[in-house]
Amino acid sequence: xxxxxxxxxxxxxxxxxxxxxxxxxxxxxxxxxxxxxxxxxxxxxxxxxxxxxxxxxxxxxxxxxxxxxxxxxxxxxxxxxxxxxxxxxxxxxxxxxxxxxxxxxxxxxxxxx
Amino acid sequence: xxxxxxxxxxxxxxxxxxxxxxxxxxxxxxxxxxxxxxxxxxxxxxxxxxxxxxxxxxxxxxxxxxxxxxxxxxxxxxxxxxxxxxxxxxxxxxxxxxxxxxxxxxxxxxxxxxxxxxxx
Numbered sequence: 493x494x495x496x497x498x499x500x501x502x503x504x505x506x507x508x509x510x511x512x513x514x515x516x517x518x519x520x521x522x523x524x525x526x527x528x529x530x531x532x533x534x535x536x537x538x539x540x541x542x543x544x545x546x547x548x549x550x551x552x553x554x555x556x557x558x559x560x561x562x563x564x565x566x567x568x569x570x571x572x573x574x575x576x577x578x579x580x581x582x583x584x585x586x587x588x589x590x591x592x593x594x595x596x597x598x599x600x601x602x603x604x605x
Numbered sequence: 606x607x608x609x610x611x612x613x614x615x616x617x618x619x620x621x622x623x624x625x626x627x628x629x630x631x632x633x634x635x636x637x638x639x640x641x642x643x644x645x646x647x648x649x650x651x652x653x654x655x656x657x658x659x660x661x662x663x664x665x666x667x668x669x670x671x672x673x674x675x676x677x678x679x680x681x682x683x684x685x686x687x688x689x690x691x692x693x694x695x696x697x698x699x700x701x702x703x704x705x706x707x708x709x710x711x712x713x714x715x716x717x718x719x720x721x722x723x724x725x
Contacts (some may be wrong), residue, residue, distance in 0.1 A: 526713070535696060535716035536648065579648065592638075592661060593714065597647035 493518055496596040498580050504602045509570045513599045515580030516562045524583035525556055527565050530598065531576045539565075539578070570603045577601070607631070609717035611697050617723045623685040626720045628697030629678055635702040638714060639672055639682050642694045654680065687724045694719045 498515045505511045517525075525542035540547065542554040542563050553566040563580055580596035610629040618624060630637045638653040652662040657674045665672070669688070674680040684691055698714040 535719055537716070538713035541713075592650045592653060592664075594650075595648040 494596075495519060495584075495594045496580055496582050498596040498599045500597060500599060502600040502602050504604065505570050506604055507570055507572060509603075510566065510568045511570055511601065512564055512566045513578055513580075513601075514562050514564050515596055515599075516560075517580075517582045517594075518561070519582070519584045520558075520561060522582045522584050525554075525563050526581040526583075526593070527552075527554060527563075528579040528581055528595070529576050530579055536579055536595075567601075570601075572603050572605065575601055575603045609697055609699050609715055611695075611717035611720050613720060614718060615721045615723075617725065618687060619725050620688055621686045622724075623683065624687045624691075624722060624724075626682040626695050626697075626722070628680045628682070628717060630680070630697070630699030631715055632678065633701065634699035634715075636700045636714075637674060637680050638698040638700075639680070640696040640698065640716075642696060642719075648696070651682070689724045692722055692724050694721050696720075 496517050503511055527539040528536040529539040530536040540549050540552060540554050542556050544556055546555040551568045555564045565578060567574055577598040577600045579598045582594045609631055612627045616624060635656055636653060639651040640648050641651055642648045649664055651664045652672045653660055654674045657677055670684055672682045696716050696719045698716045700712045700714045703712060
């Protein structure tokens with residue numbers, strides 16, 4: 493089983509739609525979670541961190557469900573510019589020191605006019 | 606502000622040749638990461654450094670791959686000899702040190718533009 497699993501999509505939605513992605517992780521001790529965005533042929537960029545109580549940044553809402561070990565990203569009022577691949581990222585907890593981030597393979601979103 | 610700088614942007618070479626990828630992290634960042642991205646496997650961490658010291662190289666595929674960080678502003682990833690299955694996009698990323706008193710990652714990783722490597 494992969495450490496971080498995502499539906500690859502693509503999710504095809506019209507402008508203005510609401511779309512949600514889920515991501516599951518296998519390490520129950522993981523403590524840090526993020527969503528990164530990657531445009532076609534570009535580098536990944538941090539979209540938002542995911543906090544235990546859930547958090548919102550404009551049209552984007554991220555939530556964490558520790559019991560079920562999944563993270564979600566909700567995008568409201570989709571824009572054409574939201575078309576990208578969304579990477580779910582998990583950092584396994586470490587007793588000491590820093591540990592690597594584990595990236596999902598990404599969910600592709602296509603927003604059409 | 607200058608971001609993470611990678612070179613070359615594109616590299617096409619024949620199998621068996623040595624390939625050297627270069628990275629200049631953001632000034633002041635303590636951590637440097639090398640990733641490889643393919644359609645099949647996504648983004649995979651190859652190795653990372655903390656203060657120029659390699660910390661975890663468990664992701665390096667085999668002995669043909671090596672990475673160095675001779676100083677805080679420069680790192681290389683070398684493949685020798687290269688093989689067609691090494692074709693991928695290679696990203697370098699850097700991040701600042703973690704804030705003290707936390708056990709979680711609160712610093713984002715900043716990625717370079719990547720090197721698109723094709724081994725014929």
